[in-house]
Amino acid sequence: MDVRLLPSLSACPHRRSRRKKTKCTGDRPICYHCRRNRLACVYEPYSATVAENPSVPNPPMSLPSAAINLNNIELLQRISTIESRLAQISGTTRQYATQNSRVCTRYQYVVADSPAPLPQAIYQENTNLPPPHVLSSVIDTYFLRVHNQPYSYFQETSFRQRLESDSLPRCLVLAVLSSAVRFSTHAFYAGQTRQASEKYARESWLSVLGDHLTMEDNLNVHVVQTVNLLAVVDYTAGRARSGWLKIGLAARISQDLHLMAEPDVWLSYSEQEEQRRAFWSIYLLDKLISCGRSRPLVILDEDCELQLPCDENRFRHGEWRKTSTIDQLLNWNSKLTESPSPFALVVLMASIFGRCTRYVHQSKKMEEIPPWDPKSEFSAINSSLLLLESYSKSSNWQLSDILHGSVQADATVDRQEIGHLIFAHTLFHLCHCLLNHPFLVRRWLKPYGAKAPASFSSRALQDGCDHAAQLMDLLQQANNHGCLVESSFYAYCIAVAGGIHSLATHFNQDRGRETNNVIYLQQSIDSLERLAKLWVHAGNIAASLREFHSISQPFATLLDPSHLMDELDFGSEEVMWSMIDYAILGADPSKKQLSPKTGANLPSPTSWALGAGMLWQDGYSPGGNILGGITPSMRLEEVEQLLNCSPRPTSPWEGVVSGTTAAILANFIVYPLDIVKTRLQVQVRRHRKETTDREKPTTAEGTSDDHANYDGLLAAVSQIVREEGISGLYNGLASSILGTASMNFAYFYWSTAARSFQVSTFKRHGISDTNSITKELVLGAVGGALAQLCTNPIAVISTRQQTRRDDHKRSMWETMLEIVQSEDGWTGLWRGFKVNLILVINPMITYGVYQWLREGLLALRKGKRLGSTDAFLLGALSKVLATIATHPLIVAKTMLQSKPPHCRIGRPFSGFTEVIRYIVRNEGLSRLYKGLAPQIIKGFLVQGLMMMLRER
Template sequence: MLTRAPASHLQRLSVFSSTETRFPLNMAGPKTVRIVEVGPRDGLQNVKTVVDTSTKLELIQRLQGAGLQNIEITSVVSPKAIPQLADCRKILSAPVVKRWQQTDGTLRMPVLVPNTKGFRIALEHGVREVAVFVSATEGFSRANINCTVDESLERAKQVAAEASAAGVLVRGYVSCIFADPFDGPTPLPAVSRAVRSLLDMGCYEALAKPNDSRAGAALASKSKISSTKSSSKITDRRKEALGWSVLQQSDNIVVRGAGANGNIVLNKPRNGNTLTFPMISEIIQAFKSFESDASISRILISANGKFFCTGMDLSQAAQAVGRGGDASSKLFQALTDLFELIDKSPKVTIACIQGPAFGGGIGLAFACDIRISISSASFTLSEAKLGMCPAVISKYVIREWGFGLSREAMLTARSLTASELKSAGAISMVAETPSELDIITKTLLAQLRHSSPGGSSMSKELVKLSWRHAGKPEQRDGISRLFKTMMEPGSDAVHGIAEFQQKPLPHINVHRSLHFEADERVWGLSNYIHYIISPCLKTVDNINMAEPAESSTTRPERSPESRSPPTTAGIKRIRQACTSCRQKKIKCSGDRPRCINCRRVMQRCQYEPYSAVSASLSGNSTALLLGLTKDTDLLQRISMIESKLAQLSDRESQEFSSAAFNEANLPMEDHNTVEEQPQFQLNEQEDVLGVPDLVNQSSPNISTTWRSGSSQSQTFSTFPPDSVTQSLVDTFFQWCHNQPYSYFHEGSFRQKLADGQLSKCVLLAVLASSLRFSEHEYYRDNRSNAIEAYAREAWLSVLGDHMTVEDSCNLEVAQATNILAIIDFTAGRTSSAWLKIGMAIRIAQDLQLMKEPSETLPLVEQEERRRSFWSIYLLDKLVSLGKHRHFAILDEDCHVRLPCDELTFRSGGWGQNVTLRQLLDWSTDVGVESGFPVAILASSVLARCTRRLLHDRNTDDTPPWDSKSEFASITSLLLLVESRLQVDQHPIKSVVDTYRLDDGIIDHPAMGHVIFARTVFHVCYCLLYHPFLVREQIRKVKCQVPSSFMRLASQKSYEHARDLVNLLHDAEAVGCHLGASFYAYSVCLAGSILSLHMHAEKDTESQRYLELLSATQDSISILEGMAKFWDHASKIHHRLLTFNSNAYLFDSLLDSQLKSVMDPGWERSLWSMVDYGEMCRESNLSIPSPKIPAPSDSPSFPDLGLESEQMLDMGLGVQQISQIDDNLMNFDTPNIKYLLELASGGG
């Protein structure tokens, strides 16, 4: 029976409303508020599990029954794009919807339509109102609706025109009005233009959902648009989880708020977030506003860009140096005011350090109470090398770092790592990746919610008393004063103790109490959801709760049997040792992500894959057990026992170390009840962070499982449920197939899967390969563990099920081994990958895959054999891009024909296959313009480049400009590849349009080889004309080098590096998948070349320099995007950033005279930047500091070119400051010793 929700619950119901309009008290606006509910469309479209139509209709009816008069009921979109809304026609033709549209004039039920086609479908069903959507920014518009802003406005205009003619109302939406996840902050004119365009084309309002009413009011007042017609919508996908609302934004900083948290973001990434006078002033102003806001308890300081903060503005310092007086006083006072304001703040201050910090940037971070940092960040006190000392910041550096480390850092000006400072206690937590840093930030803010503002302020003062007056009467007097303040009536302590006494905790282990607390919260949340919407969502069964028979406020009874038994006290679990400690045979602490020994020597800490997951054999009743052979059963049992011990030990230590209290402090009065800890919350908005406060997490890798009946961590020793397997198979053929490797006919593979005819090794390899691209909830935060587990079990299956049995190696074994080699290589296990590739090649040779398959085989199976062989061939060529790894398959041994086109393969038909030898012939007209055959052709040429340039196989002394040289022969072959690809005639954007399906969606598997072939084509040119590799070739030539050849080489390297980056950038912009792991190497190769040219032209400000700057930034952005899926891309991204910062050291590579001799250390660095295996293994790029001879007369200062905010754009990079050789300035620095003496008094 349908019932109207009580008025008291309308406010609660608004929590589930996707759109809610609010007006601030100080904003002139209407007296009433109109709520537009878009949950049936916007809310449900993000739910992965498809909700049936009847449930959606019942939800709509209940929303209408609750009093809502504006309900957006669905969207007419492609079912493939949004499967959840595939039943839009059923919704629109439902009798109840028809009845409302025809009779109820007060009920408005708009429908979102993306284009005129969708509008006409809606019109056929009698819709009286539609909505159109546009973005204010280009990046989000291209990513979300695959068109530009102008194109989306034109679509909306066409819809509005047809709607006006049909008498249908149109509402407009504008997204990304403050920030775009791809383009950054949104310019106000772009927002105003989008809103005005919607209103001008006939929309009766531009509707959105404001996350912050103050921001919405500011937008409305600035853009001069009536608040009755316009409201705001914030779509910032990157900050969606935190719920930050932009309060203020300028060219220097962004000020944001979320509940009781304030955030000041340094927003000058182009000049390294240098502390200029305007920036300092704005930071102080924003900080003071948070100080005066009683609702703010915590202030977070973070930064955009690759640097946290590069310190004071050296151009301003240069004006003050030597002048003294007011000039120096102004600079000193500005920095002092900023740091003292942060240091003396009663609020909890946190510095989130995402990149390197220098000088004043270090002061900014270490004036805060807590610091969290990414592991790649460095901290450099470079003042001594500039003839200065870290005067203003010394108070905070010495206090936090300690005397010894501070003295060394100041005198040597060497860069300290985040791990060093964490060991010294100066940094609280270190994250390995930006995503982990974000998780740690959320977790820390969640932990701080349990501390009262008053208690935190007094605790900060206690620490300062100890620092300034340790052992002196002032410390005793201060402690006495704080104790009296703490006990005064109305203090936080009075409230906290009273709450604690009313809710005693039982004498049980901490982690048990936390889990029971989580259960109670889950019960309360489930009961609340059940009360509001369970009559509507009867099909939802994932909440473990029966229909309540009693009052909703009754708590469930717990029986003694339902409680887990307490852990036996006194048992110390054995932790799993890391790989490094095992090899050295030393005791390992077992800490994760890095043990104590690895932290001390600053090396990467790795644990065996099986130690990361439980090897329990319990699983879903429908799952297929991974049957192991008798030979591997014992290994599996040992692995299970060892991983169980590691899992229990890690879980126990993490839960106990993260808790704010211990077992000894728990009250003993009541052993039968469990209650919540008192929490200090100043307002209800504090939950906007969306951070779970059920358990304090000490590591971002620990996923807290709080749903009833689920375990703390998943096991992956069984196949996943059928629905999960099908989802991963879908992901494989969407993201991995033809990227560039192709093994299976999709229809045949799915049929074998359904019939249970797939080998275990190949199915597990496919699951492991596709997992990195999957967002399935089944794996949640255990994705990397699942990849390792599936890959390991697949390899055990290859060895146990096939290698130990005579004549048991078949095509699927070769396919699985090749897939596993890719997983190992990209994970940095290059030696293991090399062995697997060799095995795959030998299996292929044993199966005679290099020859044409028998004509008696089905056409599909023939083609699968061809594609599998050529996939092995491709991998052999790509991983051989290094000095010491030579490929094993020669072109003259490949007699099998090339694969047919993708459409023919899908249909199972016969294609016109040619051989590689025929494709290398100019006279062969096979009509091949792109696809798998040309990708193989380009890879063949790449192998010749590798053999010539990297494998040192230059058997003759013929110079590269000679027409008879191997260099000239390769260049000729590249012209052949260019003619096959028709690069100039068909840009990638136009090619994409020819690979769209009927519904307009890109055929990604068919496009995969097109992008890959063009990428390899440009990589060949980048290697041939790489400034370093050209230099290496010319060194062996005993004749005069033509200057025209050097100019040609320089121009070619620039052009193809730029074209390669533009190719991938444009492909990604139009919606193509960059799923091939090889793209990371390609982009890094091109990006390093572009960095060399950019630094060589840093003083020109020419159009070419601007192109270089843009392309270099694009290469870094592409790698950053790939790092979300590939481990090696994250390492390569870090290497390219390091190289870009130091590229000025290699200016001589572009010198046409080639007179200078290069340092051997620099040569090793350059070789590692063209070695694919080295890139995958190591993220750190070692570049020795330059050796600058000291002048004979007097010390001089280099022209650092820091007088403008474009110093980083000009290519110098602030790391140049820290890398100036000590011989450049050789004079005493007594000021540093004086500062250390001052610090001994606590000043």
């Protein structure tokens, strides 16, 4: 027999006609909607519509009588609702009931005329709920696997009764199904639990929007419960933003319903406690998902006036018990008549955890009071954490002892209350892990420099490792004893502890120590993979932890107190932040990149030229190595700024080859601009009429004017094409390509040799090898200088070829012989070498300005990562400023390496200072910036092309 689910038809006078503004005649005709869809109209009894009619204004009355009438109205409304439900059940049963199907006014199961295969639940159109026996099974699963883990919304008996009487809103039933179906083992959902959860969540949210948020005065505690359940579903599915918005909505609705205060006394004890637990579940979820930057809390402790949840046994039996408030529980001077319930302890730890995350993720300036000061927030949070120890009546809380002492009369253990205790103590260890996290300890102590007590940092780092181990021990014990460790938030707790174990593993391995950290790390990954079967975000977190461990060896120095003051670049900081930010950890790994991008990929101030690309190193170091391993190219004035690069190659030689290839392609495309720029820089325009006899041009036979005069960028291009053809724009291309390739490989060789020499020297003399910007500057300068010494001849040859007209074109060999046979001899091949060394200030200015602009933009965007367009524009602007500042030196270098102008009768310049004096005396000060326009345009184009080629 086929059981199909049809939407409810009980509404009206007719609900469909009323929503569509269709006038109801009063004689209960079949409305257009039902007639078109061949459905039967079902009308509610008159008593159910009385409350919807406009009421007649009442005369003024005294306050006591108003209160009595208000109570009477509420009672009448409740009686009217009961009558309506009974009438609906009675009416629809007479119309549709059969022996094998129960008919509900909102969800109707209708017997099909002909047998058909069992439909796949939610995947058929026009269906919302599973068959009754499947629904019952999922509800059983909810109270076994979801209830009190750690959120608590319902009294089980009351919920089942209201479900049976169909007095629960559709959105809530669907939200419960969405939360519980992931744990279901029913054959009805075989292999489709995740899809079922998503489908139920989507239908529930649409019901909230259509039936409650768009309807006036239709909000109640059930809507709050629904939205809170859906927030967990979204957040754990990797939709952090959607979950964040829903928890904010649930909090606002709860505030509108005054759930932050004590419930109305006329409600039953069970209903009062349900309202309290609904609010405290919102409070708890708000604290848990706010552990990230730019995630402020919605609910503040000072606004919570209602008492904390009672114990589970009293809640089940509908008994009332006076309990403490959150303020009383957080106050050491409060005198409590009895110990807080396990759920109340969870709320207590959530409050402290919220305070801890605010301290950890504070985006404004750091606290002025040092953390070791008793008046600091750090010390205050540690003091509050001791409250759990006080309320637990034990300084060494053991799960086995609690389980042994919690055996009930039927020889069973209430694992739901135990679950709350496990969760509370997990939060306790998590708070200590965050407060004593190696990255955060360094962040808090850095402002104080050498004033920070070494004993404080050592103790804090050890406490972080100890609590990370205790957290994993607790969860392992709980799992071994058969307790439920399936809450979605356990994934974050395990990840934070696992990140500390990863750092400790590398730290101890580097020092030859045998520890259990590697065992704890593997246990963390195994636990996350087990949770990944239930929660999508747990699988994402497991992938993030594995990736972090693969790159975390350089970060192990964070556990060394003597290295806490070392510099940590922006990219490395972002990696560490990503391991303690819940939203980033749970995000889809395909939509994020854990490997450091901005810091490790920034070029060194000692980069020496254009278009080389990054020379990636195998061992990335967060302590200052951001300036190491950068390959230059031959054009000193145009150091390539690769700001947002693609993932690094697997070997350094691959980086050299790929960087060289990209540089060659980029230089080939913009080479005409290089030709124009060089020719504009070497031409001489005299602004004085008088000349010395020595500097008068000659027209003797054998002399020629290789340096034509150009009026500007466009004029130069037009004249070169007209006189020399298109090929004139590519004079000296072969030597330029050779120079680019040789410079890359020469730099790689010499920088590697310099680094190897430095490491061996330090090791031989017992000097501590620390990462610092100064060391990287020196190594980069040595590698760059030696590379320039080897490749400067090719640069000189290339410049000579670029400045020759097409009718005087010579090969590389002929050009070299001409230089050697000049009055400079072989030393002429190294003309401009000194100014090349000085031009290191160009990339330094570029790098410094970029860093300043980037930090300013990040501050405006509150830490949001830069996109490729942002990085390109900032880098281009930085390059423009650096070019303007160093352009006189660039012009002097070009004129030194080119053939002397005809007005000097073949007499070369002796140095770059003479070139500058000559230009100022004979051409004017402004001519120090000749060729600036093509220089800037080329920088823009090369940088853009390099970034695109690297991304590909």
